[in-house]
Amino acid sequence: MTNTIGDIEKADVILITGSNTTENHPVLSSFVKRAVKSKGAKLIVVDPRRIKIARYAHKWLRPNLGTDVAWINGLMHVIIEEGLYAEEYVASRTVGFDELKKTVAKYTPEEVEQITGIPAQEIIDAARLYAAAAKGSILYCMGITQHTTGTDNVKSLANLAMLCGNLGIEGGGVNPLRGQNNVQGACDMGGLPDVYSGYQRVMDPEARKRMAAAWNVAELPDKPGLKVTQMMPAAHDGKLKALYIIGENPLVSDPDLNHAEKSIGNLDFLVVQDIFLTETAKLADVVLPSACFAEKEGTFANTERRVQRVRQAVDPPGQAWADWKIISAIASRMGYPMTYESSRQIMEEISRLTPSYAGISYDRIEYEGLHWPCPNAEHPGTPILHKEQFTIGKGVFHGIDYLAPAEKADEEYPLYLTTGRLLYQYHTGTMTMKTGGLNAIAPECFVEISPRDARQYDLADGVRVRIASRRGSIQARIRVSDKAVSGTVFIPFHYAQAAANRLTNAALDPISGIPEYKVCAVKLSKAA
Amino acid sequence: MSEQDLIVINGNEFSFEPGETILEVARRHSIDIPTLCHLQGAVPTGACRICVVEVQGARTLVAACATPAGRNMIVQTESAKVIQARRMVLQLLLSSGNHNCAVCGSGGGNWTEYQLKVLQAEDSDELCPVWGDCRLQELAFRYQVTGEKFEAAVTPYPMETANPFIVRDFSRCIQCGRCVQACNEIQVNQAIHFGYRGTATKIIAAGDQPYINSDCVFCGECVQVCPVGALVEKEARYRVRPWQNKKVRTTCSYCGVGCQLYLHVKDNRVVKVTGVEDVPPAYGSLCVKGRFGFDFIHSPERLKTPLIKENGEFREATWDEALDRVAGKFEAIKAQNGADSIGVLTSARITNEENYVAQKFTRAVLQTNNIDHCARL
Ligand code: SF4
Numbered sequence A: 001m002t003n004t005i006g007d008i009e010k011a012d013v014i015l016i017t018g019s020n021t022t023e024n025h026p027v028l029s030s031f032v033k034r035a036v037k038s039k040g041a042k043l044i045v046v047d048p049r050r051i052k053i054a055r056y057a058h059k060w061l062r063p064n065l066g067t068d069v070a071w072i073n074g075l076m077h078v079i080i081e082e083g084l085y086a087e088e089y090v091a092s093r094t095v096g097f098d099e100l101k102k103t104v105a106k107y108t109p110e111e112v113e114q115i116t117g118i119p120a121q122e123i124i125d126a127a128r129l130y131a132a133a134a135k136g137s138i139l140y141c142m143g144i145t146q147h148t149t150g151t152d153n154v155k156s157l158a159n160l161a162m163l164c165g166n167l168g169i170e171g172g173g174v175n176p177l178r179g180q181n182n183v184q185g186a187c188d189m190g191g192l193p194d195v196y197s198g199y200q201r202v203m204d205p206e207a208r209k210r211m212a213a214a215w216n217v218a219e220l221p222d223k224p225g226l227k228v229t230q231m232m233p234a235a236h237d238g239k240l241k242a243l244y245i246i247g248e249n250p251l252v253s254d255p256d257l258n259h260a261e262k263s264i265g266n267l268d269f270l271v272v273q274d275i276f277l278t279e280t281a282k283l284a285d286v287v288l289p290s291a292c293f294a295e296k297e298g299t300f301a302n303t304e305r306r307v308q309r310v311r312q313a314v315d316p317p318g319q320a321w322a323d324w325k326i327i328s329a330i331a332s333r334m335g336y337p338m339t340y341e342s343s344r345q346i347m348e349e350i351s352r353l354t355p356s357y358a359g360i361s362y363d364r365i366e367y368e369g370l371h372w373p374c375p376n377a378e379h380p381g382t383p384i385l386h387k388e389q390f391t392i393g394k395g396v397f398h399g400i401d402y403l404a405p406a407e408k409a410d411e412e413y414p415l416y417l418t419t420g421r422l423l424y425q426y427h428t429g430t431m432t433m434k435t436g437g438l439n440a441i442a443p444e445c446f447v448e449i450s451p452r453d454a455r456q457y458d459l460a461d462g463v464r465v466r467i468a469s470r471r472g473s474i475q476a477r478i479r480v481s482d483k484a485v486s487g488t489v490f491i492p493f494h495y496a497q498a499a500a501n502r503l504t505n506a507a508l509d510p511i512s513g514i515p516e517y518k519v520c521a522v523k524l525s526k527a528a
Numbered sequence B: 001m002s003e004q005d006l007i008v009i010n011g012n013e014f015s016f017e018p019g020e021t022i023l024e025v026a027r028r029h030s031i032d033i034p035t036l037c038h039l040q041g042a043v044p045t046g047a048c049r050i051c052v053v054e055v056q057g058a059r060t061l062v063a064a065c066a067t068p069a070g071r072n073m074i075v076q077t078e079s080a081k082v083i084q085a086r087r088m089v090l091q092l093l094l095s096s097g098n099h100n101c102a103v104c105g106s107g108g109g110n111w112t113e114y115q116l117k118v119l120q121a122e123d124s125d126e127l128c129p130v131w132g133d134c135r136l137q138e139l140a141f142r143y144q145v146t147g148e149k150f151e152a153a154v155t156p157y158p159m160e161t162a163n164p165f166i167v168r169d170f171s172r173c174i175q176c177g178r179c180v181q182a183c184n185e186i187q188v189n190q191a192i193h194f195g196y197r198g199t200a201t202k203i204i205a206a207g208d209q210p211y212i213n214s215d216c217v218f219c220g221e222c223v224q225v226c227p228v229g230a231l232v233e234k235e236a237r238y239r240v241r242p243w244q245n246k247k248v249r250t251t252c253s254y255c256g257v258g259c260q261l262y263l264h265v266k267d268n269r270v271v272k273v274t275g276v277e278d279v280p281p282a283y284g285s286l287c288v289k290g291r292f293g294f295d296f297i298h299s300p301e302r303l304k305t306p307l308i309k310e311n312g313e314f315r316e317a318t319w320d321e322a323l324d325r326v327a328g329k330f331e332a333i334k335a336q337n338g339a340d341s342i343g344v345l346t347s348a349r350i351t352n353e354e355n356y357v358a359q360k361f362t363r364a365v366l367q368t369n370n371i372d373h374c375a376r377l
């Protein structure tokens, strides 16, 4: 997030899109609801499902799946047309306004209605509402990123925020809500194919030299590696021979699972390190037992870039080890001694080699976490990004055109499917399905369908159906719900037995490499 | 600051900000005024009147939590009149329900008949489930009162246990309203409110339904704020006593909000989770997963030893054996097919330190940049 969670309560207008906030970030959703109920903030929700947070909204816009660039351009069209944008901010802090203006000129409310299905007047009203805010905050989640145009969607939201002068101010910002506890940290620490910790690029010879010296190796590889979504095809083609998977369960979470399964089966050697024998671990050659969060020391970085402590409360079961200890032991056995004695010692190395974490130490975050960038031991941390200027100097507008999603509904597969999470389950269910109460409330997979579609296909609540896409099929029970909008069904992806990802499309965003989980075409039939 | 913005509490002068309540000024200066219904972050209701103080010139005692500090106010927080009023409040509360802790009866000797009756009704051989973790009990001890002055009231509403997480025991509810405020003003789930009137008053969900049939999402905020034993975690009820546990502060491992929590540990097991109230980002709030989703830690299905697959079957292995196998295989594959034929998926679930070590291992030891994680999936 560019801003903090607490900042949400300072906004005049909050725009939420692609985030089922009350179910996926329940505690953060309370900040939104409080802002609306007790602080008089206005809420705009743009989401294909009538999710719970929409109950609190002054406006709920319902776009067709995968049409985000179009409605965002539509808002900007109105804002520029009516002269509602932050002229001074645009002039002094940004470049590329003319390009943007030219691109969005085509996106008249009527044109946008054609693409998105949102009535033109609604586009106009929402644009005026957002532009009128002195402080406007945008919150988004995977409903924005999990598209072939995910990167475009995110850039478009940044365009919108900059246009109204909402980046770099209290109560504003463009705020991605991270789905898992330490997504932010995994990225910060260089768990990505092209950067070291602190986003230092592997292509940069200087950075490479620095890291090689610190790590005491002659040289480091200079070309960016494979993204997770490229590793599966590489395994499939036999180019990737071995995979070491730590704490992930791609055999439920990957798109187009049937293909992913074949790819994994093709590997010469698979190591899985986890706390449970997951669907993925079952296929491994070697399984290494690791300690869970309650059994080790360390830090997580939350969605607002706050680095917070994790502390050991109980002993790991049996012979399980902390992940850092296991990785270090493998390194040592491969002739590279890694002799860390504690996670504290690792953090000391991190702050030495990572400019944005340079001022972070266990002593400083003993009681309350710090927001990076925190460049030195006196620095108070940075709750709000881009305050004086953007990291790259001026903010750049990008004129972006709408591209249709990779797959369209047609006669054979007449319905759209979108996937997501539930309040009572988490990711692939590895943890939540081992907790009686949570499982009792949300025990099995379902297909959420609108009352009208249910009538049309003659499907009663609770009946078992077969859902098929071009890639595979699963069975689940029908749940007729007002949350669904006709023409689109929803399936939670947590459940391995009825994995929604047997259906989803592995078409990728060309830049982020994130698959289009949020749109594919399916058909329904009663299960035999 | 002008000189007039001063208030005198127990003989000492303090400055205050306009709008601050007497309670807030006192707390800022470590003067302890007891509260029961007052809830940080919610609009004060002044319902319980335990926080009353004496203000010179005022006709009656005033509730410190709901009264703004005024210029030149002279306040006594523990005068004889104040103490007398608080004792009365406590006596009434204690006799209003099944408050069967020791303070309710004769301190020494046997348990009172009343206590025995409650034990029987609850089919328990221990006193109140929150003994030692109850605001009411604490205050009764502080002001040395028992519940014997008034006749014990009988609650007409049966206990509700029809959900996996929370037990609602109306016989111990003092109707302070904190749960209602927590649900409506803090979490804004709007699941519960006051229902019925007079002596029939009850906290109800969705037209007096069990939680499970209401809008309740089991965040447990109401449990966390209930000052007595009316709302208790089902799994912890009677099983977890505060003096047997140690509390370990940590960060929740579910979503990216990173709520701060206490793991309550007994005999090397996590038995209960509560939110840490005075720190960002969440100031004590949690969701159902953070508060109740901890069983997995001690699940019998946890992996306990390394496993090696042989002829399609796993067998247990020692660390030495497993690590040698992994290191040897990686070396062989690297030698034969090049470093880029190996990939590493690190994780959004593990710590920063571990992610750092994973990328260091991939780059410095394996000598490839094939590292990513599934977080965006
Ligand atoms: S249940 Fe607890 S918090 Fe709610 S009114 Fe009763 S005593 Fe107060």
Ligand code: SF4
Binding pocket: B182, B183, B187, B189, B190, B191, B192, B211, B215, B216, B217, B218, B219, B220, B221, B222, B223
């Ligand atoms: S658990 Fe949460 S939602 Fe349910 S009644 Fe309590 S505060 Fe409200």
Ligand code: FES
Binding pocket: B034, B035, B036, B037, B038, B045, B046, B047, B048, B049, B050, B051, B052, B063, B064, B065, B066
């Ligand atoms: S705490 Fe002030 S009236 Fe209850």
